[in-house]
Amino acid sequence: MKKNNKSEKYRSVLVNLLPNIILIIFAVTCIYPVIWLFYSGFKSYDENLANAVRLPTVWHPENYLYVVKETKFFLWVWNSVRNTIITVVASIGISFVTGYFLSRYRSKLRNATYAFYMLAIFIPGQALMIPSYIVFSRSGLLDHWYTLPIVYTASSLSINIFLVESFIHGVPIDLEEAACIDGASFERRLFTIVMPMCTPILITAGIMTAFGAWNEFMSAILLINSAELKTIPVGLSTFQGEHYKDYGRIMAGTMCSLAPIMIVYFICSKHVMNGLMSGAIKG
Amino acid sequence: MEVNYMRSALRPNRGRFIAYLLPGILLYSFVLVIPIFIAVYYGFFDWSGGSKLTFIGLDNYKEILHDDTFFYSLRNNIIIIVACLIWQLGLAFVFALLLNNKGIWFKSIHRTFFYFPSVLSASILGFVWRSIYDYNYGLLNGILNAIGRPDLQEAWLASDYVLVAVIVPIIWQYVGYWMIIILAGLSSIDTEILEMAEIDGANGIQKALHITLPLIKNTMIVCMTLCIAGNLKVFDHIFTMTYGGPGTQSMVVSLWAYRVSFISYRMGYGNAMSIVILFISVILIGGSRFLLNRLTRDKEIQQ
Numbered sequence: 001m002k003k004n005n006k007s008e009k010y011r012s013v014l015v016n017l018l019p020n021i022i023l024i025i026f027a028v029t030c031i032y033p034v035i036w037l038f039y040s041g042f043k044s045y046d047e048n049l050a051n052a053v054r055l056p057t058v059w060h061p062e063n064y065l066y067v068v069k070e071t072k073f074f075l076w077v078w079n080s081v082r083n084t085i086i087t088v089v090a091s092i093g094i095s096f097v098t099g100y101f102l103s104r105y106r107s108k109l110r111n112a113t114y115a116f117y118m119l120a121i122f123i124p125g126q127a128l129m130i131p132s133y134i135v136f137s138r139s140g141l142l143d144h145w146y147t148l149p150i151v152y153t154a155s156s157l158s159i160n161i162f163l164v165e166s167f168i169h170g171v172p173i174d175l176e177e178a179a180c181i182d183g184a185s186f187e188r189r190l191f192t193i194v195m196p197m198c199t200p201i202l203i204t205a206g207i208m209t210a211f212g213a214w215n216e217f218m219s220a221i222l223l224i225n226s227a228e229l230k231t232i233p234v235g236l237s238t239f240q241g242e243h244y245k246d247y248g249r250i251m252a253g254t255m256c257s258l259a260p261i262m263i264v265y266f267i268c269s270k271h272v273m274n275g276l277m278s279g280a281i282k283g
Numbered sequence: 284m285e286v287n288y289m290r291s292a293l294r295p296n297r298g299r300f301i302a303y304l305l306p307g308i309l310l311y312s313f314v315l316v317i318p319i320f321i322a323v324y325y326g327f328f329d330w331s332g333g334s335k336l337t338f339i340g341l342d343n344y345k346e347i348l349h350d351d352t353f354f355y356s357l358r359n360n361i362i363i364i365v366a367c368l369i370w371q372l373g374l375a376f377v378f379a380l381l382l383n384n385k386g387i388w389f390k391s392i393h394r395t396f397f398y399f400p401s402v403l404s405a406s407i408l409g410f411v412w413r414s415i416y417d418y419n420y421g422l423l424n425g426i427l428n429a430i431g432r433p434d435l436q437e438a439w440l441a442s443d444y445v446l447v448a449v450i451v452p453i454i455w456q457y458v459g460y461w462m463i464i465i466l467a468g469l470s471s472i473d474t475e476i477l478e479m480a481e482i483d484g485a486n487g488i489q490k491a492l493h494i495t496l497p498l499i500k501n502t503m504i505v506c507m508t509l510c511i512a513g514n515l516k517v518f519d520h521i522f523t524m525t526y527g528g529p530g531t532q533s534m535v536v537s538l539w540a541y542r543v544s545f546i547s548y549r550m551g552y553g554n555a556m557s558i559v560i561l562f563i564s565v566i567l568i569g570g571s572r573f574l575l576n577r578l579t580r581d582k583e584i585q586q
Contacts, residue, residue, distance in 0.1 A: 018385035023381055024376075024389070030459065033411055036422050039415075052425025076285040094307040101304060103368035104289040113304070120315050123569050124516040127560040130544045130553045134325065154314035157307060176293060186295040215404035217519045218537075222545075233406045236556035237523065240410055247420045254410050258403060267400050269395045274396075276469045 036257060041252035048247040053106055063252035067239075071253070072227065076235035077260055083231060086149040088206050091156045096117040096202060098157070099164025100194060104173070114165070120158040126218060133222050143225050151223065152213040159236050160205040167201040168194070204275045214261060284380075318562070326555035331548040336347055344554035353556065357563070363450055363535070364514040370454045372506055375461035377488075380491055382462075396468070397459030405456065409523030412452040415442050416524075423479040439527050447532045453520055463504050468502030469495070504575045511566050515560075535558050 002169065041063050043056040050138060067073055102114050132151070136142050141150070171194065180190045195202075217233045224230060230238065236257040243249045294300075326344070327335040347353055378397065382390055400408065415422040416439040424436040439448045472495065480490050496503070518537040521527060527534035527542065540560060544553025 011483065012386045016384065019381040020388055023378065023387065023393050026458075027393050029455070030396045030400055033415060033422070037411060037414070040420075046419040051422050051428075051430050052422050080554075090550070091442050094310070094370035096302045097553065098307045100302070106288050113308070116308075117311065120311070122512070122565055123319075123561060124314065124512065124537070124564045125315075126324070126516045126518050127540070127557045127564065128318040129327070129537075130507070130540060130550070130557050134321055134550070134554075135313070135318050140502075150310065151314055154310045161307075162418050173289065173293075176289075180293050186293075186299065189293075215402075217404060217406035217522070218541075233404045233519075236407060236410060240523075244336075245466065247417075248415075250410075250414060254414065255405060257407050258411075259415065261402060261404075265399065273391070273394055273398070275465075276463055 001099070003096065008035070009129055022259040029160075034255070035261065037251050037255045038055075041248060041255050043248055045246060045248055048219070060248070063246075063248040064256065067253045067256045068251060070228070071239060072235065073256060075228065075276070076230055076232045076257075079229055080178075080231045080260075083148045083152065084210050084213045086146075087152040087156065088210050090149065090153040091160055091209045092206055094153070095157055095160035095164050095205065096198065097190070099161045100168055102161065103165045103168035116159050117158050121162075129218055129222055136223055142223055143229065145229060146221060147223050148216075150211075151219045152209075152216060156205075156212060159207060159255055163201050163205050164198065167198060170230075172199055200275070203271075205270055206274050211261075232260070235254060319558075322554040322557045322561075324554075325551050326558050329549075330551035330552040332507055332544075332550045339551070343552050344559070346552065347556055347559055352531050352539055353536065353559075354538045354547045355531060356536045357445060358514055359533065360535050361518070362446065363453065363517060364511055366450050367454055367457075367510055371457050371510060372461055372503070374454075374458045375465055375506075376491075376496075376503075379462045379465040379469055380460065380495065382466065394459075394463065398463050400456040401458065401460035403456070405519035406523045408456055409520045412520075413440065413524050416448055443532075445525060445529065447520060449533050450525055452461060452541060453514070453526070455516065457510075461510070464506055465499065465502060468499040472498050476564050500579050504579070506571070507575060508568060508572050511571055512564070513566065516566050538565075 020203060036053075039055055040052070042059045042061065044058070044060050047056060047058075097112075100119070102110055102117075125131055129172070132143055133142075136147065141147055163239065175197075176189045184193075216231075217237075220231045221235045221237070224234065239253045240250060296305075311377065320489065327338060327340055329339045369556070378393075381387060382393060387393075413418070417436040418424060421439075423439065424433075427433060427435045439445070444450075476494060476498075477490055480494055485494075516537060518541070519534055521533055521535050521538050522541075525533045525537050531539075536556075537560065540553050540556045543556060544550050
């Protein structure tokens, strides 16, 4: 029986029209606030007041120039970058090794350690912020370059260890046994054989940890005081406080704060999507 | 079943074992475990953070029981959680289903765009939406003006609608996040089952509710648990959008504990509140997880 391809196609378009429209509308709402922020930063104060939605009639770059030149913007970016890199390296390192041991061993001690690490998933970090502040303050760890990486690394361990541990369950131990027979040391086996095989999950964990560390706000506000160590969210908060009347500047400042991660995200979006959907997060 | 456990020949010696695991355990304990004990300790004191420390036993906890703002904040948290469970997960499920169909255009662009807000900082998005809601130059009032309804303009974050206004960005930011997780879960469903149901005459909604949803039950339970946990913690959005205001109308527990400790300088009271919040969280998260598992298990037996 011949299929009527044309009417099939029309029917398919019609049936799917509503879903497509809904999806497109939501996609637009996801991106439009940022676009609005972007072009509003080019408007003068009066223009912002007059009409919020329209594109600027005259593009004033002063606001953006101000943010880039007159504030400590690049210092904030550097602080965020540095914190994030240290956090990701430390977190992946610790959680890989810990996840490996938790996956390969079976004992009561192993179960206790696993449960110990999983506790933090049920503990809301915000509830601990106040006593955390006390701990850091008493041990003189406040307001250093390593303050935030310590917090971020520890906070990311639970999820990362969980991911690594489940993943390594599916990695056959035969390769390690073969290598052991051939005389390879434990370190050699762990880092040159097992670790490369874990690349997918380590990338997923790394991406999630990086985003978390980059965007974190509460600890950054509490534990850091000096202007030289402020991260992007904190810097923006200060900036907003100083310039809240200058609408154009506020838009430009907020836009600049979003720019780094936007750029990274859209360039790497394919990798990010693949990493996330590789099934590791199915839980 | 393949056994992937290490036999003793492969094991490194005790020293190595400890050396590898200790740093992680120490770091984790220092940042996440020790503070719990600290909070318990200082919760029994009246302390402003300075040198004057007065033991007052359970008075802080008694005061929390009478703290109207605390309970109002808790109410707000619960409203946020319920709204997010319905809207974040609901929309995420619907969108995930839609995106899974044939005949949908721009699939990978949609995935990228929907997920995009969740990679941004909650605090910065708070500032973005504060700008959107601004009475003078905000996008929302601008749009209302443009479509000819300037009478609907409000100072949204200072109005009675403030809680709704604050919930919208929270929902908006994470719909894509859950959607990606659900999509990953959907990919494990065998399409044959859905095709058989179609042959039997099931329409889209029936397929979704009676076949797809039960099959991704575990994913959904994880999502619900994480959603509840995450919204109990909500801080950044509220801090930057309203700071709990106007007054205390949009206050949430984490922000109230912060203000009590660092703005009112009542560290002892704040610590006690942290412990109470911790308690409530464990009960809510653990309890909901237990309940969800229970509810869905019964259905399976009935079928």
